[in-house]
Amino acid sequence: MRVTFFVLFLLFSSLFTVILVAYAQETPEVSERGKEVYEESCAHCHGIEGRGDGSAAENLLPRPRDFTGGVYKIRSTESGQLPTDQDLFDIITNGMPGSSMPEWESALSANDRWELVAYVKTFYSGFQELEETETTPRLINLTGKVKYSEKSVEIGKVLYTDLGCIECHGNVGRGDGTSAPTLVDVWDFRTWPANLTQGWTFRGGSSTEDIFKRFIGGIAGSPMPAFEGDTFYHFGLTPEESKNFALLEKKVENEEELTEEEQEEYDKLYEKWDTTVLAALDRAEGTELTPEAQKIYDNAMKDVFEKSWHLANYVKSLSPERRPKSAIGKNVLRSQYKEGDLPTLDDAEWGTLTSSYYPLVGQVIVESRQFNPTIDSVNVKSFYNDTEVAFLFTWDDRTNNTTVEETEDFGTSYIDGLAIQFPVKVPKGPTDEKPYFLWGGKKPVYLWQWMASEPESIKELTAKGINNAEEQEDQGTVQVNSEYKDGQYRLWVKRALKTEDKKDLQIEPTVFVPIAFSAWDGANGDVDTKRGISSWYTFVLEPVPSSRRFIYPPIVALLSLGLLVGLRQFVQRRNT
Amino acid sequence: MKIKMFTAFLVLLACGLGLIVLADNHEEEENNKLVFPKAYTTMKVSDGGKITGVVKFEGEVPKMKKLDINKDKVVCGKTDKYDESVVVGESMELKNTIVYLMDITKGKDFDAKANKPEIDQEGCKFTPHVQIVPVGVRLTMLNNAPITHNVHIFLNDADMGQDINKQQNRMLKKLRIKSIAEAGGPVEVKCDIHSWMKAWIAYVPHPYFAVTDEKGEFTLEDVPPGTYKLGYWHEACGTNNKEPQAVTVTAGGEVKQDFTLKLAE
Numbered sequence A: 001m002r003v004t005f006f007v008l009f010l011l012f013s014s015l016f017t018v019i020l021v022a023y024a025q026e027t028p029e030v031s032e033r034g035k036e037v038y039e040e041s042c043a044h045c046h047g048i049e050g051r052g053d054g055s056a057a058e059n060l061l062p063r064p065r066d067f068t069g070g071v072y073k074i075r076s077t078e079s080g081q082l083p084t085d086q087d088l089f090d091i092i093t094n095g096m097p098g099s100s101m102p103e104w105e106s107a108l109s110a111n112d113r114w115e116l117v118a119y120v121k122t123f124y125s126g127f128q129e130l131e132e133t134e135t136t137p138r139l140i141n142l143t144g145k146v147k148y149s150e151k152s153v154e155i156g157k158v159l160y161t162d163l164g165c166i167e168c169h170g171n172v173g174r175g176d177g178t179s180a181p182t183l184v185d186v187w188d189f190r191t192w193p194a195n196l197t198q199g200w201t202f203r204g205g206s207s208t209e210d211i212f213k214r215f216i217g218g219i220a221g222s223p224m225p226a227f228e229g230d231t232f233y234h235f236g237l238t239p240e241e242s243k244n245f246a247l248l249e250k251k252v253e254n255e256e257e258l259t260e261e262e263q264e265e266y267d268k269l270y271e272k273w274d275t276t277v278l279a280a281l282d283r284a285e286g287t288e289l290t291p292e293a294q295k296i297y298d299n300a301m302k303d304v305f306e307k308s309w310h311l312a313n314y315v316k317s318l319s320p321e322r323r324p325k326s327a328i329g330k331n332v333l334r335s336q337y338k339e340g341d342l343p344t345l346d347d348a349e350w351g352t353l354t355s356s357y358y359p360l361v362g363q364v365i366v367e368s369r370q371f372n373p374t375i376d377s378v379n380v381k382s383f384y385n386d387t388e389v390a391f392l393f394t395w396d397d398r399t400n401n402t403t404v405e406e407t408e409d410f411g412t413s414y415i416d417g418l419a420i421q422f423p424v425k426v427p428k429g430p431t432d433e434k435p436y437f438l439w440g441g442k443k444p445v446y447l448w449q450w451m452a453s454e455p456e457s458i459k460e461l462t463a464k465g466i467n468n469a470e471e472q473e474d475q476g477t478v479q480v481n482s483e484y485k486d487g488q489y490r491l492w493v494k495r496a497l498k499t500e501d502k503k504d505l506q507i508e509p510t511v512f513v514p515i516a517f518s519a520w521d522g523a524n525g526d527v528d529t530k531r532g533i534s535s536w537y538t539f540v541l542e543p544v545p546s547s548r549r550f551i552y553p554p555i556v557a558l559l560s561l562g563l564l565v566g567l568r569q570f571v572q573r574r575n576t
Numbered sequence B: 001m002k003i004k005m006f007t008a009f010l011v012l013l014a015c016g017l018g019l020i021v022l023a024d025n026h027e028e029e030e031n032n033k034l035v036f037p038k039a040y041t042t043m044k045v046s047d048g049g050k051i052t053g054v055v056k057f058e059g060e061v062p063k064m065k066k067l068d069i070n071k072d073k074v075v076c077g078k079t080d081k082y083d084e085s086v087v088v089g090e091s092m093e094l095k096n097t098i099v100y101l102m103d104i105t106k107g108k109d110f111d112a113k114a115n116k117p118e119i120d121q122e123g124c125k126f127t128p129h130v131q132i133v134p135v136g137v138r139l140t141m142l143n144n145a146p147i148t149h150n151v152h153i154f155l156n157d158a159d160m161g162q163d164i165n166k167q168q169n170r171m172l173k174k175l176r177i178k179s180i181a182e183a184g185g186p187v188e189v190k191c192d193i194h195s196w197m198k199a200w201i202a203y204v205p206h207p208y209f210a211v212t213d214e215k216g217e218f219t220l221e222d223v224p225p226g227t228y229k230l231g232y233w234h235e236a237c238g239t240n241n242k243e244p245q246a247v248t249v250t251a252g253g254e255v256k257q258d259f260t261l262k263l264a265e
Helices: A002-026 A032-041 A085-094 A110-121 A125-132 A150-162 A208-217 A239-253 A260-284 A291-317 A348-352 A547-575 B002-030
Strands: A333-337 A356-359 A377-384 A388-396 A405-407 A411-413 A417-423 A445-451 A459-463 A469-471 A478-485 A488-496 A513-520 A537-541 B049-057 B098-101 B118-120 B130-134 B139-142 B149-153 B164-168 B174-177 B184-190 B198-204 B209-211 B217-223 B226-234 B245-249 B254-256 B259-261
Touching: A032 A110, A085 A110, A150 A291, A208 A291, A239 A260, A260 A291, A377 A537, A388 A417, A417 A488, A445 A478, A445 A488, B049 B226, B049 B245, B098 B217, B130 B209, B149 B174, B164 B174, B209 B217, B226 B259, B245 B254
Parallel strands: A333 A377, A333 A537, B049 B254, B049 B259, B118 B139, B130 B198
Antiparallel strands: A356 A377, A377 A388, A388 A488, A405 A411, A417 A445, A417 A513, A445 A459, A459 A469, A478 A488, A513 A537, B049 B217, B098 B209, B098 B226, B139 B174, B149 B164, B149 B184, B184 B198, B226 B245
């Protein structure tokens, strides 16, 4: 009996030690405060153990990060490196636009955010290894910035195609490249290339420096590759040498005989290129470079960095500096009066207007919901004349989905579409209640629904709720034309201001009319209630710029002048 | 007293079970990787033997799915392409299986060919589908068509550090990938730009690795006499890490060892 107990005791204590030791190895000192804040503010998304499996994670795309893998998208460090503490602090402070990762600047003190940096790092042993070996991640060299200029943008544009950004980000950068519909991240979820014309959706900021760091270092975890020196063409050759070498290469390719001199030149240039690439590889592998190799590498990188700044300037040029202000207050959509025919879809006249910006969010009120909408916004311009009003609706969508399709990797893809919503009866004033913004309720709404499957037609609906819409019996008073190009839809709609149909909205100049939108990105699984929506905004037909207004002032001026002259003559005459 | 003992026993049991669960989880992960010796030293092998064999597939052969070539069709779509995760010949020979020695600690060095591993992207397909890369050696990616690829190597999946993901633009006929210092894998390599392009890379510390060909055949040469554990790995059929095959090699002799593999559950 005693003996068994003793043996048990021994076994138990040794096991206990083993567990203790194992445990001690895995958890370094943790910041108590960091843990506390983490569990309160971050764990419901990132999980108590940092595995990205918090209770809210399931509906989110991209998924909250699993910190145990050590994968960080937004770094100021080279590819293959971990982020710096400052990177982590910045991402926690600013959040990740275009994903559900919130900013924490307003909710947490800087001190707490630093505690979080320390705590988040404990989930991945790579950070400890860095500390133990006293190494710091290698930073991307930001010196030698090329100032923004049209010339620089032009050079950058060529690189955008040559380096192959275009494959994913598309012709003009709307994230609609030919590879866009097939991309998955390393966690096996679908992902989309950033829309480079919407800088406010970038995860890591849209300054020229941010852009520069993103493509040089790559975005770990996403398909977006790193564009380091040796991924540039003829790394290490001067532009002149590169041109020469390209000519010689062509000859070799066509199996033309090289002269002795040419052969010598070819070998020399090849050798130079090769040596530079080898230096870059040595460096990436952590080998210390000889002073000569370092010099060759640094020299070559000067050229690469210069090109990279041009490219960053080009990408920067694609997007407005800031997210446009939504169409409220002084940005309300004002339809402009025009005499005679209204411009058609391709009329250059639309270029004279600035668009009004209507941001969209995912519809998460009614089943089925869209937690990860892909359509940022709808942009609108409008003209009207004495009898008609024309609108030009523009929105970005990376894919043109015109049919329902079963895809192998991404489930069902549906048909793209846009619905424009108005009340049937315009509220009499600001205090008069509008219909419920989600396709009406007791008060009905009047809708124009357009689907990419029938790009030349549009339906008039009346709805009393998101699941309670009916096509109007009287159709066909609305004209439509549309185009999909380079990741963008343009939809032109024209209707008479007044109609006979009681279910239609009647439009009058100077009356503020509520307007709202629903947009479907079929590739993102949008169908029925699953979609992007806006709340109510308003638009107004600007008062007719009455011609009298322009004639009156001169007449008044003339009259008063005449009066003055007359008065003077009268006075003069009286005096004489 | 009795109660105390009983509690102690229970606690012990719980701890034991916990440990077993932990260990098991770990094993699950290790099971689809290669097994390497702790250390390997090279020497001249003059009286080595040979291990040869054929790997065959057993069970219903999955149909090779035709790949959807949805991009750069002019170049990439010239020939039809099929998913190569299970390639089975007429008499059930299984291609792309790695057969190797798990526990060899002394033997020959890599030859010149092994030290120049290449993966060709001709026709927007990785060839070979399974490439062996010695540790410390750079892999070269070839691209003769004016097509832009990206070379995305999923090292992190095998705890081998951060993934490599580099663009190989249409003008770069050759892109060298940095070497890896520690053995590991196999890891997947993908081209995100052409989502159908997938292959495997094994980073290995010694040259006793072979990949079966169309006939399911493999050969390991110059094996110093001795008894070894012979392992295999196949992307869809898994490994024999739990029950490696013992083989005894004699000086100048040839051992035959065939394998029959089934789809992993």
